[in-house]
Amino acid sequence: MQIAFVGKARYSTPWAIALISVGLLGIGAAAYVSMRGAHGAEDELNRKTTEVSLTNLTVRIVANGIVRPIEIVNLSPKNAGRLAALNVEQGDRVQKGQVIARMESRDLEAQLMQAKAIVAQTQAQFAQLQNGTRPEELIQAQASVRQGEAQVDQSKSRLKLARDRVQRNQLLQSEGAIALDRLDEVLNEQRSAEATLLQTQANLSQIQSRLTQLQNGPRPEEITKAAAQVREAEGRVRAIMIQLEDTIIRAPFDGIITQRYADPGAFVTPTTSASANASATSTSVVALANGLEILAKVPEVDIGQIKLKQTVEIVADSFPDQVFEGRVRLIAPVAVVDQNVTSFEVRVDLSTGLDRLRSGMNVDASFVGQQINNALVIPTVAIVSEKGETGVYLPGSDDKQKTEFKPVTLGTTIGDQTQVIRGLTVGERVYIDLPKDKKSRLR
Incomplete structure (x- = not known):
């Protein structure tokens, strides 16, 4: 019996070893598959979630803007006329006071010469009154x-003679010694003598008045009137000189000629038309611009974070x-409403880029605000809403394959990151790639 038992044992040992080996391999394979599955699930979880972390955030407000000149003006003459000369081309840099163009001025130059002549005449008359009567004028x-008095005496003598002749001829005519026609002749001579006497007496009175005036000198009101005439004539000269100066178009500030609207010979007027486009027409001569700035439109909700001198x-x-x-x-102190969107215009001085940026270019302006140190942040895509609450999904505390909703209080959103004020701690993981049944709850 014992030998038989030994013989059976010898016969069954290889099979037993084989069975044991297969069992061990099965257990190992199962353990391997189990470990591999665990690692795969962990990798999948890591791929769909991210850690809550601490970082330093800088608040930024981004707005659209456009490059534009700080100063821009359309230059035109003060009075309508023909353009005589244009001294600049588009793109030329000019300095304040530099002559840009000249209008025709020949008519004004002729008026100026005439006005200066009138000034000289009134000044001479005024000086004459101020100097009083010259001795030679008084003698003259x-x-x-005396000459007038002599003429009066002569006229009186002639009249006396004529009257005597009339008396004689009247007596002769009454006696029939002369014809009536002869009497009429001497009567006409008497009337002529009377008229001559009256004329010489009037001339004498005028000459005597002139002598009295010269002896007394000019009256104060005459001197005042002459002085006023001088000032009036000089004012006319100044007015014409101003008009002549206005025919010269000068640069009001340093800048660059951005547009040229007219050529020599063209008729231009003081009226200007707004021209935002290079192809726009204008009655101006040229457009002058100085410097560059950014004109940005900041939304109403962000304007409170914009400060003067902000970077x-x-x-x-x-x-x-x-x-x-x-x-x-x-x-800007007043908002602008465009297509029902309220914004504020903010002007930004350029520190760099003046040599590269050009007026009219579109830009994105990022206003750099306060820095938040050690801010708790999560990706913005992780934020969801559930039952009216804002929060995030976390792996389940008991089963990592499940999700748990956790409400959070949010702060500033900068780029693709959002600050978390309450609700999370550093190191927690939040879903950034939600399960299909949760994706409809993305905020």
Whole structure:
């Protein structure tokens, strides 16, 4: 019996070993598959979630803007006329006071010469009154009086003679010694003598008045009147000189000629028309611009975070790989409503990029605000809403394959990250790729 038992044992040992080996392999394979599945689930969870972390955040307000000149003006003459000369071309840089163009001025130059002649005449008359009567003028006037008196005496003598002849001829005619026609002749001579006497007496009176005036000198009101005439004539000269100066068009400030609207010989007027486009027409001569700034439109909800001298980072569509710098210069006190969107215009002085940026370029302006140190942040895509509450989904505390909703209080959103004020701690994981049954709850 014992031998038989031994013989059976010898015969069954290889099978037993084989069975044991297969069992061990099965157990190992099961353990391997189990471990591999666990690692795979963990990798999948890590792929769909991310850790809540601490970082330093800088608040930024991004707004659309446009590059525009700080100063821009259309230059035109004060009075309508023909353009005589234009001394600049588009793109030329000019200095304040530089002559840009000249209008025709020949008519004004002729008027100026005439006005200056009138000034000289009135000044001479005024000086004459101020200086009083010259001795030679008085002597001449006295001589004129004596001559007038002599003429009066002569006229009186002629009248006396004529009257005597009339008396004689009247007597002769009454006696029939002469004809009536002869009497009429001497009567006419008497009337002529009377008229001559009256004329010489009037001339004498005028000459005597002139002598009296010269002896007394000019009256104060005459001197005042002459002085006023001088001032009036000089004022006319100044007015014409101002008109002549207005025919010269000068640059009111340093800048660059951005547009040229007219050519020499063209008729231009003081009226200007707004021209935002380069192809727009204008009755102006040229357009002058100075400096560059950014005009940005900041939404109403963000305007409270914009401050004067605040740093601004600018990226132009024409230079997407370059960041230019600037500072806030002005915040408009009144909002602008465009298509039911309320915004405020903010002007930004450029610190860099003046040599590259051009007026009219579109830009994105990023207003750099306060820095938040050690801020608790999560990706913005992790934020969801459930039953009216804002929060995030976390892996289940008991079963990582399940999700748990956790309400959070949010702070500032900057780019693709959002600050969490309450509700999470560093190191917790939140879903950024939600299960299909949860994706409808994305905020």
